[in-house]
Amino acid sequence: MLIKTNMMKKNTFQFIFEQSGVALLLLDQFGTIVFANEKFSRLSGFENAEIQDQKNILDFFGERDQNKIKSYLVNRAFQSDFANGLECFLNRRDGATKDTLLVLNDDSASNQIIATIIDVTAFRKRLTHRLRSQQHKFIANLASGIAHEIRNPLSAINTSVEILADCLSLSSQDEKLMDIILEENKRLAKIMTEFSYFARLKAPEFRLVSLNELIQELFDSYQEKLPANIQFTLNLAEKLPSIYGDHEQLRLFLKQLIDNAIEAMGEGGALTIKSKITTNNLNEKQLVIIIEDTGVGISDRDLPNITRPFYSTKDQKLGMGLTWCxxxxxxxxxxxKVQSKVDTGTQVKVFFPIMIPSEMI
Incomplete structure (x- = not known):
């Protein structure tokens, strides 16, 4: 009767675990995984038979997180970090990492530990997207105001200097000073144009766009104006699905990246654009465009800042191009995603969703 009762309890326990909407583990006092539900198998990429009685919970986390989990296993005392949830990076079988929230609770009846692991990767990605969108909206409003306030005074300065230059008898030194004023005025006007363009960027008008066709059109348009010392090639996947996007914005975006690559290869080199289908960490299909050049590259110090507004390593540049992109x-x-090495070149990967996000509908 006792064996039958224990078996019923075990079956009930497993049923509850499997019906849960999150990944659950049952651990012994040393952290060995006694039971893992199907949600955890999918999250980690391991088969259930490879997990139960085969792995320790520590096997799925990096050294920083392991030390905190070990502390809990050794002390077995109430720790607010784990009761409220601790952010940990879970290592999947395929080498990818998942941003997770780990909650550990003692099951006093069985002297075991219940681990709840919540995947917050998608949530964090949406939050980051929202924060960046808010930042860009603020910058766009700021840019619009600055451009409006400065453009008229610049025009007045330019006109006044030209009139003075025509009316006055100037020495050669004074003429040089006038030329400097006019040149710097033109540079400021160019900056204001860049400001205005960033501010005027409208919400995209979504429709089906073939990126392969768009890339081919751009490739053809560059053939006559491309420097002779630069080799431009395409490697596009066949039967690439169309995406939902704004054709004109995507064309300008790709043109900006191509222009950046050409500019980085002043001494000549190779520019390649590829397209393919891949799968992300959420097991979602994505379309990927890869733009590679063999130019001067970007230093490790500058690379994290290349999309930051007003950051530029080039003279006479405002630093809004990649922010706009x-x-x-x-x-x-x-x-x-950008990878680069000085004196070797730069690779830009652009990922697009193939399915229609609900925000587009």
């Missing part, structure tokens, strides 16, 4: 891609629910 990032804004376009975020409005298309995509993502940009």
């Amino acid at each position: 990032e804004r376009i891609i975020e409005n298309h629910f995509g993502e940009i």
Whole structure:
């Protein structure tokens, strides 16, 4: 009778675990996984048979998180960090990491530990997207105001200097000073134009866009004006699905990246654009555009800042180009990843969702 009762309890326990909407583990006092539900198997990428009685919970986390979990296992005392949830990075079988919330609770009846692991990767991604969108909106409003307030005085300065230059008898030194004023005035006007363009960027008008066709159109348009010392090639996947996007914004976005790559190869080099389908950490299909150049590259110090507003390593540049690019891609629910090495080149990967995000509907 006792064996039958224990078996019923075990079956009931497993049923509750499997019906849960989150990943659950049952651990012994040393952290060995006694039972794992199907949600955890999918989250970690491991089969259930590879987990139960085979792995310790520590096997799924990095050293920083392991030390905190070990402390709990050794002390077995109430710790507010784990009762409220501790942010940990879970290592999947495929090498990817998941941003998770780990909650550990003692089951006093069985002297075991129940681990609840909540995947917050998608939530954090949406939150980051929202914060960046708010930042870009603020900058756009600021840019619009600055451009409006400065453009008229610049025009007045330019006109006044030209009139004075025509009316006055100037020495050669004075003429040089007048030329400096006019040149700097033109530079400021160019900056204001860049400001205005960023501020005027509208919400995308979504419709089906073939990125392969768009890339081919741009490729053809560059053939006559491309420097002779730069080799431009395409490697586009066949039967690439269309995405929902704003055709004109995506064209300007890709043109900006191509222009950046060409500018980085002043001494010549190779520019390649590829397209393919891949799967992200959430097991969602994505379309990827890869733009590679063999230019001067970007230093480790500058790389984290390249999409930051007003950050530029180039003279006479305002530093809004890649900020503007990032804004376009975020409005298309995509993502940009940049890898670069000085004197070797730069690779830009742009990820687009294939399915229609609910915000587009």
